[in-house]
Amino acid sequence: MSLNLQTHTEHFTNPLYLESGRILEPYDITYETYGTLNDDKSNVVVVCHALTGSHHAAGLYEGEAKPGWWDGFIGPKKAIDTDKYFVICSNVIGSCFGSTGPMSMQYPHHEPYRYKFPVVSIKDMVKAQRILFDRLDIHRVHAIVGGSMGGMQALQFAIHYPNFANKIIAMATTHATQPWAIAFNKVAQESILNDPDFKQGYYDPKLLKEQGLSGMAVGRMAGHISFLSPESMREKFGREYKLTDGLYELFGKFQVESYLEYNGYNFTKWFDPLSYLYITKAINIYDLSRGFDSLDEALKRITSALYLISFKNDLLFKNSEMQEMAQILKKIGNRNHDYVDIDSNYGHDAFLVELDKFENNVKDALNG
Amino acid sequence: MSLNLQTHTEHFTNPLYLESGRILEPYDITYETYGTLNDDKSNVVVVCHALTGSHHAAGLYEGEAKPGWWDGFIGPKKAIDTDKYFVICSNVIGSCFGSTGPMSMQYPHHEPYRYKFPVVSIKDMVKAQRILFDRLDIHRVHAIVGGSMGGMQALQFAIHYPNFANKIIAMATTHATQPWAIAFNKVAQESILNDPDFKQGYYDPKLLKEQGLSGMAVGRMAGHISFLSPESMREKFGREYKLTDGLYELFGKFQVESYLEYNGYNFTKWFDPLSYLYITKAINIYDLSRGFDSLDEALKRITSALYLISFKNDLLFKNSEMQEMAQILKKIGNRNHDYVDIDSNYGHDAFLVELDKFENNVKDALNG
Secondary structure, three states, X not given: OOXXXXXXXXXXXXXXXXXXXOEEOOEEXXXXXXXXXXXXXXXXXXXXXXXXXXXXXXOOOOOOOOOOOOOOOEEOOOOXXXXXXXXXXXXXXXXXXXXXXOOOEEOOOOEEOHHHOOOOOHHHHHHHHHHHHHHOOOOOEEEEEEEOHHHHHHHHHHHHOOOOEEEEEEEOOOOEOOHHHHHHHHHHHHHHHHOOXXXXXXXXXXXXXXXXXXXXXXHHHHHHHHHOOHHHHHHHHOOOEOOOOOOOOOOOOEHHHHHHXXXXXXXXXXXXXXXXXXXHHHHHOOEOOOOOOOHHHHHHOOOOEEEEEEEOOOOOOOHHHHHHHHHHXXXXXXXXXXXXXXXXXXXXXXXXXXXXXXXXXXXXHHHO | OOOOOEEEEEEEOOOEEOOOOOEEOOEEEEEEEEXXXXXXXXXXXXXXXXXXXXXXXXXXXOOOOOOOOOOOOEEOOOOEEOOOOEEEEEXXXXXXXXXXXXXXXXXXXXXXXXXXXXXXXXXXXXXXXXXXXXXOOOOOEEEEEEEOHHHHHHHHHHHHOOOOEEEEEEEOOOOEOOHHHHHHHHHHHHHHHHOOOOHHHOOOHHHHHHOOOHHHHHHHHHHHHHHOOHHHHHHHHOOOEOOOOOOOOOOOOEHHHHHHHXXXXXXXXXXXXXXXXXXXXHHHHOEOOOOOOOHHHHHXXXXXXXXXXXXXXXXXXXXXXXXXXXXXXXXXXXXXEEEEEEOOOOXXXXXXXXXXXXXXXXXXXXXX
């Protein structure tokens, strides 16, 4: 069967009450679906995206060079099998691919929010999705799957809507963002803010599209370090030097430098810097235990079957953070969870790149 | 006895032939000494500084808030005991604390070099020091000690001047800079270059002194991440939030963010951005095996007693890189080396901070 990719946007006029006490009103959510919803609506799998991801998780649009960000994972006969499951992936609020974010028009003015956009949390992102599913008349799903910030959403679903999903699969993520990750986000944020072309959000959209903002490019380079590991970088790049450059040229480049430049300067043409500020903020303030006496109390709320997957060399969200969760789950008598640590040198990006190392875990979790 | 701190600058008119084929002429080297040279000049210990260090390794000048960068280590009865040893620490060429660097005047013009300064290597830095010691009529030393880039210098001494030192103590360093470290340097370099106030080196010195360059501040923040580890950051900062800031304020701050801001913006007032570009370049191109058929061949040159010290959670120069050296030394039959991996969560900065964890190793190496 085919992927059956469809893209939609839903408009909501009721206010979204945010964790901060502020409201978002009105708002849009853009989402994609793959596969076909069965008659009793029992085959829904929700996929949640990471910081710079979008609702476009699989398939290839006409004219597109690269398919969706988890295309190797979602499709007919793939780990998330669209012959079997109806997959929904929505763009989070605060992002810049169709759902309402800081560059959306602020009602009733015809001006983007920019800094007037409220800080949204992972919990807010999840709440907005829950409202989308209500609109689609989906009140329970088979599974919620996500990595990195997508895993944060999956866990937040598990705690705040304990009756919504049969299964939660969270990978390369944590229960609360630790200072190492916050520090990398800080470098990116400061780099954006200090770029005179950013103009506190009043940047020229044409400039962004044509050459990007150098501040965001540099910030993204820092991000790319955090997604890898010393080991994977050494394997990938070694000490290879660009052939055309002399070793004693001040601006001669190692391959790893070219890689960072390419990815940094490319990124800033397609991602909105205000969204970067807001989504990294959401990641920074993410903490499952907020509003509870302890993380134990938060995790006690979970009734879904819970599958935790960490990666050995993930420095951004260390496997020890997942282990902390697994230990608490055991302590509080949760008998419906599974934790696996995948052997990988790749670093954080393993959840996007080394699919073969954990796709069987996801298949078993979904189908078992 | 007292520290007997003295500061000197030597001026050299003969050309310094650099690895690149270029020359530096004339040049200055600024250095400090501590302790007293004995009659047969057999008590000299050379200390080599890291990226942003200087010749000011110990003691406190009048009006100074903080003593030299290794003050806990160098002094009467300290690990490098100035009652016993005559310690010399010189500012490397390319730096900005008195030795010739990119902001020095280019002879015979009365204009700073800026980008006309030649790329210098760690080997060049060591060669310049060797020439300084010749001038001081010191032709053999008891030991050379350094961490990070200081350790690179110590190792480079061991290979290129094998009869110069009885003992080499290199810590928190490597045999060749790996892409993880190069990547962090790249973020700092790009951040400096993209700062419009940098003006390709034609920045306003007054601006630098009074408020610093924001590009270098952000670059330095990335550096500060690389000096720590996820574990030490978690221990040091946790998820503490600044008391006066609201959690849902876009620019509300975690403690780790304040730490990075403080250190980044403070740093740029006292360090020259051109020197940062040149010294990070020197670190990037550092490779002990250059000019030899292999690292084995390079290490075969060593005749000094060699003491290697790595730190378990150093991500910048991983302990595995030191282990590679130790394995080769064993393989090639070197019987005069010792390697120890210090148990520490601190990360790279352990060599500056957790002195108590390895000062006995250094004492034993020096005095044994």
